[in-house]
Amino acid sequence: MMLKYIGNRILQIAILLVIYVAIVFFMLHAMPGGIKTLLISNPKLTPQAQEAIIRAFGLNQPLWLQFVDYMKNVFTLNLGISFSYYPTPVWNIIAERLPRTVLLFTVATLIAFFVGFASGKSLAWNRGKTTEYVSTVVGIITYTIFTPLLIFVMIWFFGSFLGIFPLNQFLNPDLWIHTRLNAQIVFLYILMTMVIIGAVMMVSYLMALRFSHKESTKKMIFYVSTAISIVFALFLWVVSPIGIYGADILWHMVLPVMTVTIISYAGNMLVMRDSMLETIKEDFITTARAKGLPDKVVRDKHAARTAMLPVVTNFVLSLGFVVSGGVITESLFSWPGMGMTLLDSTLAKDYPLAAGALIFTGIFVLIAHLVVDIVYAFLDPRIRY
Amino acid sequence: MRPILELRNLKMYYDTQAGQVKAADDVSFVLNEGESIGLVGESGCGKTSVSMSIMRLLPENARIISGNIFFDGRDVVKLSNDEMNKIRWAGIAMIFQAAMNSLNPVYRVGDQIIEAITAHEPNVTFEEARQRVASLYKLVGLDPERMDNYPHEYSGGMKQRAIIAMSLACNPKLIIADEPTTALDVIVQDTILRELEKIQRKLNMSMIYISHDIAVIAEVASRIAIMYAGKIVEMSDSVAIFKRPAHPYTVGLMSSFPSIRGEKKELVTIPGEPPNLLNAPDHCRFVPRCPFATDECWKAVPSYTEIESNHFVACFHPQNLKKRVSINA
Structure with a gap:
């Protein structure tokens, strides 16, 4: 049942992707200037040379034929060659930069989700206290603040005034100059470590569900295996020769992650607070209290667990903003990821790279939606596909 | 028989912005082991407030002003929340009004x-x-x-x-069933109530049934307490209440439900609505709706007196016990 649903969703995603690529293609062609003019605008080119270029790129063909060609190429991962980084293929640039963005925003979004979830939960539970008012107001301020302003303040305060975090870039060139190590590899290793730890957490949670029915044992299995995998991963990183480079990247990540977290936690917090306030009025919460369950169990197991469903929905919706916000965040922190690539390539009229960047951010958002849909099915038994 | 639950002059008020709402005012009754009692009244007359006070599951703006609730010899009013958690469900369990939403989805x-x-x-x-x-x-x-x-x-x-x-x-030694069948259709209602009664007898539990339907309650509860505006206005065993209702409100309640077996009669409604408990008057609370009211009723609150053995009523003009009376609107 579930597999069928996932299969259906993947099919839908493929269709969506085709539509999306079409929109990207035609939008870029609708841009003023146009790819043809750009390529032949050099006055030194003879008419024969101009003719040859147009023929070589297939630009003499009607637009729909060009589109069919492009589509064929996209689905064989041939995204063309970047103009501004000639002759590097677009795919290589994206393969280098996508992990940077994915790492930065996955970490920040996850932290924002858990911070928002936990704070929203306790705000609703401690309704009417001063802390509730203060945190709500602070949350609304950080939620509505003009992003560049916040980034400048963060850079000034932590980077310049306190001087505890590096100002820009994602690595320290003085350190990396002595190695032939590629930063891309280190990024991939960091992502891999995160995925493995995540997988261990999930498996241990499922194992705990299967092998024990005592709340305390379940928690212990989960926490112990998580702790062991984290300690083990840290140990491997410390003893490995690339450990120091990984640490350098993480060190550069702290400030951007902090900033993105500050911007996006409040949305989750406010939704969680509202949803939790609604949920604690429900009859099943009174039932849980009447059963004599301790307050904490009523709050976490009954209220928060049910109240989190709208927060997950909000999380999906916020993913789109993460990508658009990425343009600003990455530019201001000089974080050479997808957002910055998107901005630079559009300004440089680097059509293939801009199209590639847009397509891959689209794929990222679609995959994230798929993951959340699957998670949702596990969270809410009323949803059965 | 040993008493399992005893309410002594329980007063539970809600603090609202408009003032104090006296949801339970001087409520007293004793429930013995293995016995069942029905609390009957219109909505908003304090039945659920009483049961929530017994469970100590009151909202934040509700306070037990005075009185005692003895469960199994201990006064639950004085217990801490942790101690109360040990009594909830293990000692007193509840069947909630809205069964549809009482389970976590x-x-x-x-x-x-x-x-x-x-x-x-x-x-x-x-x-x-x-x-x-x-x-x-x-x-x-x-x-x-x-x-x-x-x-x-x-x-x-x-x-x-x-x-x-x-x-x-x-x-549990005691189960409070708060409108256990209101949300169900009549046929299922009847089966479930009968089964509940059977289980209660089999396990020798005490029960508090809460309902607005006096006919349903009379079938399953051995005693009935009629509540009106936060007070118990009449209490006796079911047969006595049914055969010889004394308080005009009880008479009104009885005439407003159809009887399946009895002769066809026009259903009578009680004119007016339950009083606002916000500004509880210092006279009988039923008097604006009472067809038997006299000047005396507007001056003082009637005391709770025993008019026959184990039949208590709070009224200056208890109805003739021998003859069935009815109110006409």
Whole structure:
């Protein structure tokens, strides 16, 4: 049942992707200037040379034929060659930069989700206290603040005034100059470590569900295996020769992650607070209290667990903003990821790279939606596909 | 017979912005082991407030001003929340008004019952708890295989049965059934009430039935207390209340429900509506709606007196006990 649903969703995603690529293609062609003019605008080119270029790129063909060609190429991962980084293929640039963005925003979004979830939960539970008012107001301020302003303040305060975090870039060139190590590899290793730890957490949670029915044992299995995998991963990183480079990247990540977290936690917090306030009025919460369950169990197991469903929905919706916000965040922190690539390539009229960047951010958002849909099915038994 | 629950002059008020709402005013009654009592009245007359006070599950703006609630010899008004948690469900369980929403939608029904068992009896293993739930399911007429289903896979009647099974999970000495069947159709209503009564007798539990339907309550409860505007206005055994109602409000309640077996009569409604409990008057609270009211009724609150053995009424003009009376609007 579930597999069928996932299969259906993947099919839908493929269709969506085709539509999306079409929109990207035609939008870029609708841009003023146009790819043809750009390529032949050099006055030194003879008419024969101009003719040859147009023929070589297939630009003499009607637009729909060009589109069919492009589509064929996209689905064989041939995204063309970047103009501004000639002759590097677009795919290589994206393969280098996508992990940077994915790492930065996955970490920040996850932290924002858990911070928002936990704070929203306790705000609703401690309704009417001063802390509730203060945190709500602070949350609304950080939620509505003009992003560049916040980034400048963060850079000034932590980077310049306190001087505890590096100002820009994602690595320290003085350190990396002595190695032939590629930063891309280190990024991939960091992502891999995160995925493995995540997988261990999930498996241990499922194992705990299967092998024990005592709340305390379940928690212990989960926490112990998580702790062991984290300690083990840290140990491997410390003893490995690339450990120091990984640490350098993480060190550069702290400030951007902090900033993105500050911007996006409040949305989750406010939704969680509202949803939790609604949920604690429900009859099943009174039932849980009447059963004599301790307050904490009523709050976490009954209220928060049910109240989190709208927060997950909000999380999906916020993913789109993460990508658009990425343009600003990455530019201001000089974080050479997808957002910055998107901005630079559009300004440089680097059509293939801009199209590639847009397509891959689209794929990222679609995959994230798929993951959340699957998670949702596990969270809410009323949803059965 | 040993008393299991005793309410002594319980006063529970809500603090609202407009003032104090006297939801339970001087409520007293004694419930013996194995006995069942019905609290009857219109909505908003304080029945649920009384039951929530007994469970100490009051909202934040509600306070027990004075009075005692003795359960099994201990005054629950004075207990801390942690101590109260030990009494909840293990001592006093509840069947809620809105059974439809009383189960958490994201957990399996069986697990929610098991949760109650393991919270109070930590030594019970999961398998033992499951077996207990299976036997409870059989007791209330549910297929034990359904315990692994989620609440939305149950019908209304099944949910109600599951809630009853849940209330029995820790062998409580007292069960408060707050409108246990209101949300169900009449046929299911009747079956479930009868089964509940059968279980109550079999396990020798005490029960408090709360309902607005005096006819339904009279069938299952051995005694009935009529509540009006936060006060008990009449209390006696069911037969006496039914045969010889003394308070004009009781008479009114009785004429406003159809009888299946009796002759066809026009249903009579009680004119007016329950008073606003915000500014409780210092005279009889029923007087604006009472057809027998005299000047005396507007001057003082009638005292609660025994008009025949074990038949108490708070009225200056208790109705003729021998003859059935009716009010005409």
